[in-house]
Amino acid sequence: MRFAARTWGHxxxxxxxxxxxxxxxxxxxxxxxxxxVVVYRGTGHINFAQGEMALFSTLITxxxxxxxxxxxxxIAVSAALAFVGGALIEVSLMRPAGRRSPFAPVxxxxxxxxxxxxxxxxxxxxxxxxxxxxxxxxxxPDDFVSIFGANxxxxxxxxxxxxxVITALLFALFQKTKIGLAMRTVANNTESAKLVGxxxxxxxxxxxxxxxxxxxxxxxxxAGIDANVSIxxxxxxFLLSSAAATLGGxxxxxxxxxxxxxxxxxxxxxxxxxxxxxxxxxxGIETKTAVAFLIILIVLLLRPAGLFGTARVERV
Amino acid sequence: xxxxxxxxxxxxxxxxxxxLHGVDLEVHxxxxxxxxxxxxxxxxxxxxxxxxxxxxxxxxxxxxTNITKSPPEAIVRLGIAQVPQGRxxxxxxxxxDNMRAGAYVRHDHHAxxxxxxxxxxxxxxxxxxxxxxxGTLSGGEQQMLAIARALMSRPRLLLCDEPSLGLAPIxxxxxFQIIKRLNEQQGLTVLLVEQNANLALEIAHHVxxxxxxxxVASGSPEVIADDDAVxxxxxxx
Numbered sequence: 001m002r003f004a005a006r007t008w009g010h011x012x013x014x015x016x017x018x019x020x021x022x023x024x025x026x027x028x029x030x031x032x033x034x035x036x037v038v039v040y041r042g043t044g045h046i047n048f049a050q051g052e053m054a055l056f057s058t059l060i061t062x063x064x065x066x067x068x069x070x071x072x073x074x075i076a077v078s079a080a081l082a083f084v085g086g087a088l089i090e091v092s093l094m095r096p097a098g099r100r101s102p103f104a105p106v107x108x109x110x111x112x113x114x115x116x117x118x119x120x121x122x123x124x125x126x127x128x129x130x131x132x133x134x135x136x137x138x139x140x141p142d143d144f145v146s147i148f149g150a151n152x153x154x155x156x157x158x159x160x161x162x163x164x165v166i167t168a169l170l171f172a173l174f175q176k177t178k179i180g181l182a183m184r185t186v187a188n189n190t191e192s193a194k195l196v197g198x199x200x201x202x203x204x205x206x207x208x209x210x211x212x213x214x215x216x217x218x219x220x221x222x223a224g225i226d227a228n229v230s231i232x233x234x235x236x237x238f239l240l241s242s243a244a245a246t247l248g249g250x251x252x253x254x255x256x257x258x259x260x261x262x263x264x265x266x267x268x269x270x271x272x273x274x275x276x277x278x279x280x281x282x283x284g285i286e287t288k289t290a291v292a293f294l295i296i297l298i299v300l301l302l303r304p305a306g307l308f309g310t311a312r313v314e315r316v
Numbered sequence: 317x318x319x320x321x322x323x324x325x326x327x328x329x330x331x332x333x334x335x336l337h338g339v340d341l342e343v344h345x346x347x348x349x350x351x352x353x354x355x356x357x358x359x360x361x362x363x364x365x366x367x368x369x370x371x372x373x374x375x376x377x378x379x380x381t382n383i384t385k386s387p388p389e390a391i392v393r394l395g396i397a398q399v400p401q402g403r404x405x406x407x408x409x410x411x412x413d414n415m416r417a418g419a420y421v422r423h424d425h426h427a428x429x430x431x432x433x434x435x436x437x438x439x440x441x442x443x444x445x446x447x448x449x450x451g452t453l454s455g456g457e458q459q460m461l462a463i464a465r466a467l468m469s470r471p472r473l474l475l476c477d478e479p480s481l482g483l484a485p486i487x488x489x490x491x492f493q494i495i496k497r498l499n500e501q502q503g504l505t506v507l508l509v510e511q512n513a514n515l516a517l518e519i520a521h522h523v524x525x526x527x528x529x530x531x532v533a534s535g536s537p538e539v540i541a542d543d544d545a546v547x548x549x550x551x552x553x
Contacts, residue, residue, distance in 0.1 A: 178420070185406050185417045192404035195367060197392035197421035197469065310408055 026264015027163035032241035035214035041187035051238025054215030086212025130230035249309020353526035397471035407451030418468030
């Protein structure tokens with residue numbers, strides 16, 4: 001599939017549109033990347049199951065909505081279930097595994113990835129073909145505002161704003177609350193966190209619960225953008241979000257947000273690369289993800305800790 | 317003077333390796349007690365066993381409460397704070413947030429703010445650097461921060477694990493003066509582990525000698541300093 005108009009070299013208003021599209025989907029990457037960062041900071045591991053946890057929650061949201069619940073309520077209930085589920089995963093799987101070997105949690109997370117994907121297919125067989133998913137925002141063909149000549153769809157703006165608000169709330173949690181301070185101490189030095197009396201196990205449990213909630217919300221937003229949720233839809237989100245988190249520097253919440261947004265914009269711009277420009281044979285909608293990854297590779301070669309990650313330099 | 321900490325027959329170690337083979341130790345309220353010992357004698361292990369960081373058996377009693385099986389957060393709540401070896405400051409967060417983290421077990425927000433201001437008076441250099449990340453501080457400043465952070469929990473017993481490690485002699489001297497003042501002016505009880513025996517003996521009320529996981533001698537600093545073996549091993553005279 002190719003877009004008819006791949007013209008960002010000609011027209012500023014098209015360019016603006018692609019940037020906004022990119023910011024919108026990029027904000028979902030940013031959100032899921034934040035979920036990855038929350039777990040990484042606590043455990044030092046990438047949660048390979050983040051995407052499938054989001055998928056499972058999104059399917060539950062779909063199911064509740066299909067039963068006639070209002071979409072917002074369905075998302076809220078699904079997020080609450082995700083909170084409990086995330087905490088249970090940490091207590092019953094990750095913690096016992098981590099006691100045996102530092103690498104066991106990674107394997108468990110990969111197992112969880114496969115398990116949750118199969119379970120989703122088992123419980124929602126129609127999700128193989130894709131289930132129609134409603135948007136949280138007005139999404140008719142004429143639901144857009146024109147700014148600077150570009151048509152900005154309400155739905156895209158809505159997703160972007162919702163993610164910004166959630167991100168702001170998460171930052172307030174990290175920086176302004178006691179539990180946020182505890183999370184930061186655990187991320188920095190678990191031993192010392194214990195010594196000042198932080199119940200580090202409870203903090204890890206909370207981190208997993210929070211990451212699961214973030215996934216549930218991110219999944220619903222992504223499904224809303226696609227108007228569809230299928231068994232494979234969260235895998236790409238996970239890939240791009242983990243790339244976004246790596247780009248930002250895995251332990252940096254701000255980096256995850258900037259990484260996610262830039263990745264979305266890069267993807268959108270590459271996908272709409274003008275056909276008459278050099279290299280358009282291999283830069284375009286089919287290769288947008290590959291090109292995005294190539295750019296990340298180059299950034300990581302230049303800055304191994306990511307754009308905003310902590311390269312640990314300490315005076316002694 | 318009443319007994320604040322009593323350790324009897326303490327065994328502890330790491331996995332299958334036992335480091336402490338029945339340590340007996342007493343710290344009286346208002347005292348500065350010092351554990352002297354060579355590298356590998358088990359000084360740090362003793363500290364970590366008391367603060368609940370490692371598996372241990374035997375009997376540890378703090379102010380009449382048996383804490384042998386308590387987790388670290390419960391022990392902090394009871395009033396024991398540890399300054400770990402190598403300082404253990406939270407390097408990625410600000411000095412001020414380090415201080416707040418030290419008060420994690422407390423719920424009296426206003427008093428916490430008052431205490432932070434109070435410790436800034438004692439450690440003016442921390443006050444100057446309150447919004448800097450702790451990792452950017454010098455070694456001496458980080459050691460001050462580690463002590464201030466421990467004091468934020470309003471402990472009755474402060475465990476200090478080799479505070480002089482890696483510090484210039486003049487900084488170490490300043491540090492020991494601060495510990496001495498805390499003990500004399502605020503009645504803080506201190507259990508100190510040190511390799512710098514000369515300095516430690518100057519502020520100690522009671523000294524224990526730890527060798528390969530057992531206390532082999534204990535007494536007043538004068539008595540310990542008079543022991544020929546101790547002089548040869550720790551005082552270099």
